Amino acid sequence: MAETDIDHFHIIKLCYSLVLRHTTEEVIAACIEAVEPARAALTSQFRNRVINDLMEGLAKHGWFTGFDIADEKPMRFSVEQWIKHAKELQATLFIAVHGGIGEDGTLQALLEAEGISYAGPGVIPSKTCMDKVATSLALNHLATRGVLTINNDVRKKEDLLNIPTVDIWHDLTSKLQCETLCVKPARDGCSTGAHGTIEMPNPSPNLVIFEPFIETDEIIVSSKAANENGHRLMWKGCSRWVEVTVGVIGKYGSIHSLSPSVTVKESGDILSLEEKFQGGTGINLTPPPMSIIRFVNSLAFLKWSASWLLDCPIYLQGLA
Numbered sequence: 589m590a591e592t593d594i595d596h597f598h599i600i601k602l603c604y605s606l607v608l609r610h611t612t613e614e615v616i617a618a619c620i621e622a623v624e625p626a627r628a629a630l631t632s633q634f635r636n637r638v639i640n641d642l643m644e645g646l647a648k649h650g651w652f653t654g655f656d657i658a659d660e661k662p663m664r665f666s667v668e669q670w671i672k673h674a675k676e677l678q679a680t681l682f683i684a685v686h687g688g689i690g691e692d693g694t695l696q697a698l699l700e701a702e703g704i705s706y707a708g709p710g711v712i713p714s715k716t717c718m719d720k721v722a723t724s725l726a727l728n729h730l731a732t733r734g735v736l737t738i739n740n741d742v743r744k745k746e747d748l749l750n751i752p753t754v755d756i757w758h759d760l761t762s763k764l765q766c767e768t769l770c771v772k773p774a775r776d777g778c779s780t781g782a783h784g785t786i787e788m789p790n791p792s793p794n795l796v797i798f799e800p801f802i803e804t805d806e807i808i809v810s811s812k813a814a815n816e817n818g819h820r821l822m823w824k825g826c827s828r829w830v831e832v833t834v835g836v837i838g839k840y841g842s843i844h845s846l847s848p849s850v851t852v853k854e855s856g857d858i859l860s861l862e863e864k865f866q867g868g869t870g871i872n873l874t875p876p877p878m879s880i881i882r883f884v885n886s887l888a889f890l891k892w893s894a895s896w897l898l899d900c901p902i903y904l905q906g907l908a
Contacts, residue, residue, distance in 0.1 A: 594689060594698070599670040601663040619662050628661075667698065674704055681706040692718040692775065719775050720797050739764050740799045742774055745792060766800035773797070804829045807852040807880065821852065823880055830880060849874040 606618045621627045639655055646652040665673060674681060681699065683706055689695045693715035699706050709717070716722045724737040731737075741763055748756060760769055773793035807830070808822040832848040849872045 594667045594694065597667050597689060599665045599667060601665065603660040606662065622661055671698055671702055671704065674699075675702050679704065683708050720772070721774055738799050738802070740797050742795055742797050745794050745796065748796070760798050764798065764800050768801035768803070770799045770801040771796055772799075802829055804831045807850060821877060821880070830876070832876060847875040850876040850880070 600619070602615070602619065606615060606622060609615045609618060621631060643654070681704060683690055683695060685691060685695070691714060693711040696706065696709075696711045696714050700711065708714075716726055721740065721742055724740060727735060727737050741760060743756075757769075761767060774795035774797045775793065805824055805826055805828070830850060832850045834848045835846040836843050837846060838844050852871045852873060
């Protein structure tokens with residue numbers, strides 16, 4: 589099990605009406621609304637009014653037997669209590685937690701110890717893929733087969749604070765043979781960040797990893813086509829790199845990849861978090877147009893997450 593103190597973690601049980609939100613912030617706001625007495629009373633009043641109106645219209649239908657909606661307040665469990673509860677229910681858990689104990693093998697180890705089934709990778713692949721350095725080392729043996737990992741350099745936070753920034757920059761760009769750098773926590777399996785200021789996790793990581801910054805070409809859907817009702821893709825193809833997502837499926841030893849998918853945008857410089865992750869906001873093309881990626885087997889860089897068996901984003905070099 590990962591060396592993580594789970595005592596300060598809690599799991600909160602939510603009813604569907606609180607879960608069905610677009611973002612975590614909206615879920616938190618809904619929870620606050622559900623437990624704050626005055627707001628909860630007002631919400632309950634509106635909900636009862638809507639349910640009563642619906643029941644009047646549906647009462648004439650024989651198939652309608654009523655609603656099972658109740659004012660369920662969020663319930664808080666410790667991790668130990670939650671695992672005991674899951675075991676009593678003989679539940680199979682779908683782990684949908686990005687980062688932290690949900691992606692580094694900690695939660696997986698706790699569940700396995702109690703014999704609880706769960707979806708996704710086990711302890712070892714989760715722990716390995718959460719650590720970007722460990723992931724690179726685990727894939728080194730595939731270099732002769734065309735699977736290459738990006739060069740990186742790991743630095744301690746305290747070392748970075750005691751060395752002049754200019755010296756760090758020159759040292760890293762020389763060692764990694766690049767002009768621009770990407771910095772990220774060494775142990776953070778999920779993708780985060782958008783345009784503007786990107787904050788490190790709190791508390792800040794003890795180890796950060798530096799890599800060459802791979803600038804990908806933006807792909808934009810434009811409505812400014814010859815046919816006013818049509819759309820066309822705009823792709824400059826300058827850097828020759830396109831980021832795609834590829835799902836892989838199968839049993840160990842016989843895994844095959846699905847068709848790659850590329851995310852395009854309608855405007856702006858960088859895909860927002862909503863466009864990348866929020867359902868209904870982004871545009872994905874599966875498979876990518878051949879005008880952009882002519883040879884999909886020109887595999888170059890792998891960007892693995894702990895959920896690599898289900899979602900394996902990779903970088904392909906577009907050879908147009």
